[in-house]
Amino acid sequence: MKARLADVERRIEAACERAGRERADVTLIAVSKTHSLEAIQALQTLGVRDFGESYVQEWEGKAEALSDAIRWHFIGGLQSNKARFVTGRVALIHSVDRKSLIKALARRSEELVEVLLQVNISGEESKGGVEPGDVASLYESAVARSGLRVRGLMGMAPYADDPEEARPYFRRLRECFDVLRAFVADSFPDEEASLTELSMGMSGDFEVAIEEGATLIRVGSALFGERIYDA
Ligand SMILES: *Cc1c(COP(=O)(O)O)cnc(C)c1O
Numbered sequence: 762m763k764a765r766l767a768d769v770e771r772r773i774e775a776a777c778e779r780a781g782r783e784r785a786d787v788t789l790i791a792v793s794k795t796h797s798l799e800a801i802q803a804l805q806t807l808g809v810r811d812f813g814e815s816y817v818q819e820w821e822g823k824a825e826a827l828s829d830a831i832r833w834h835f836i837g838g839l840q841s842n843k844a845r846f847v848t849g850r851v852a853l854i855h856s857v858d859r860k861s862l863i864k865a866l867a868r869r870s871e872e873l874v875e876v877l878l879q880v881n882i883s884g885e886e887s888k889g890g891v892e893p894g895d896v897a898s899l900y901e902s903a904v905a906r907s908g909l910r911v912r913g914l915m916g917m918a919p920y921a922d923d924p925e926e927a928r929p930y931f932r933r934l935r936e937c938f939d940v941l942r943a944f945v946a947d948s949f950p951d952e953e954a955s956l957t958e959l960s961m962g963m964s965g966d967f968e969v970a971i972e973e974g975a976t977l978i979r980v981g982s983a984l985f986g987e988r989i990y991d992a
Contacts, residue, residue, distance in 0.1 A: 762803050762984070769967075769983050776971035787971055790834050792963075792981030794819065795988040798826050804984065805831065811852070813979050817843045824850065836915075836960075836979055838889055841865035848874050855879065855915040855960050855979075858891045860902045867906035875910050876903070877960050880937055882916040882930045890916065893937050897944050904949055913958030913976070914938050918966055927966035931973035934961055938974075 815837025881890030918927035962970025
């Protein structure tokens with residue numbers, strides 16, 4: 762695991778270098794779904810602070826067993842009736858893609874809930890996310906709720922063997938982000954400074970994502986090895 766982390770780190774640094782960006786501008790989120798408490802603790806010992814999970818029940822079990830020092834990211838599809846389990850307990854929810862979920866998150870929370878809007882950049886039905894043309898409208902419904910703060914956008918490229926194939930999708934998300942920032946600067950200037958995060962890039966394509974402007978990368982198998990799902 763130490764060797765895998767060192768390799769990922771080296772690749773992040775090289776991508777930052779190529780893009781003329783600082784290493785500190787990119788946060789590595791270790792996606793730990795299906796992986797053990799021991800594996801998470803091992804990475805934590807090696808200095809990783811941010812972990813991503815996709816399933817509420819699995820994440821809850823882990824959060825209860827592990828240190829409070831972990832910053833949890835909820836990256837999976839979230840049902841509105843499960844919203845109250847994550848609010849106030851995760852640092853960032855990456856997968857907000859509809860008004861009903863925004864409503865559920867705001868209603869359930871006493872503390873400010875920080876979220877990303879998930880955008881469907883691939884056009885694939887299975888990926889989830891709001892259509893690029895509907896981002897501003899979803900943003901408006903979030904900004905109308907006092908308990909919620911939108912920090913940026915999240916997206917996924919279609920699976921491909923060649924990471925270069927992801928580049929146009931990441932570029933599209935980056936463009937979406939620029940358009941949203943211009944809209945927010947105009948319409949909600951107080952919110953502009955909060956809108957800084959672009960969550961894109963996984964094990965197969967995080968270097969390309971960094972080159973295209975990712976501030977948060979979600980890396981699972983390159984750190985933990987392959988996921989084995991229980992039947
Ligand atoms: C599982 C998952 C990842 C990590 O995938 P790897 O290919 O293992 O790096 C990243 N983002 C989301 C939304 C995921 O569900």
